[in-house]
Amino acid sequence: MIPNTDKFHKALRLAAWAHYGQVTKFGDPYVTHPVAASYEILAAQSAGEVFDIDLAVVVALLHDVVEKSDVTVKSIKKDFGKKVAAGVEAMTKNGSLPKEEQLRDSLVRILEQPKEVAMAKLADRISSMLVPPSEWPRTKLETLTQNALMIRQMLGGASDYLAARLDSRIALYRERLEERK
Numbered sequence: 001m002i003p004n005t006d007k008f009h010k011a012l013r014l015a016a017w018a019h020y021g022q023v024t025k026f027g028d029p030y031v032t033h034p035v036a037a038s039y040e041i042l043a044a045q046s047a048g049e050v051f052d053i054d055l056a057v058v059v060a061l062l063h064d065v066v067e068k069s070d071v072t073v074k075s076i077k078k079d080f081g082k083k084v085a086a087g088v089e090a091m092t093k094n095g096s097l098p099k100e101e102q103l104r105d106s107l108v109r110i111l112e113q114p115k116e117v118a119m120a121k122l123a124d125r126i127s128s129m130l131v132p133p134s135e136w137p138r139t140k141l142e143t144l145t146q147n148a149l150m151i152r153q154m155l156g157g158a159s160d161y162l163a164a165r166l167d168s169r170i171a172l173y174r175e176r177l178e179e180r181k
Helices: 005-018 032-046 053-062 073-080 082-091 099-111 115-128 138-158 160-179
Strands: none
Touching (some): 005 053, 005 073, 032 115, 032 160, 053 073, 053 082, 053 115, 073 082, 082 099, 082 115, 099 115, 115 138
C-alpha cells in the first residue's frame, strides 16, 4: 500500500499546531514525540509488517492532540474520518477516572479498535522511553517500566516488530533501575 502523504502532512500540521509551545518530559518540542511515534510505525512497515499505514501513522501523529489541546474528537472525525477519530479517542485518557485506572481503561478501549491503533500505542510508548535522565527518581522509572510492561502485555500481539522495540526500551529502563540499587 502506498501511503497517503497528503494525509500525513495534514495530520503533522495539526499536531504541530496543537502542541505548539509544549515540551516533552525530556525538554524537546512536543511535536517530536508524535513524529517519532510515526517513524516507529514506518519502521514496522519497512520490517515487512502488513497493515493500514495511513490509519496507523495518522493516529500516531494525532494521539495526544485531544488530551493536550483544544482539538476535539468531533473535529478529527470531520477532518480525518471515523476510524482515525475512534483511534485517537481510544488513546485519550479518561480524566474522570482515578489516575491509576486511566492507562488500563485506555488499553481496553484500544483493544476494541483495529490493530493499527494498538500499533500507534506501542509506538507512542517506545518514543516516550528515551534514555532516562540520571536525575529522574527511581519511582518514576519504576512507574514507566510497569506501564510499558502492561502495554506490551495487552497490545504486543498487534506488531511483532514494535513489541520487540518496546522490549528493548523496557530492558533499558530495567538496566537503569539496577544501576540505582
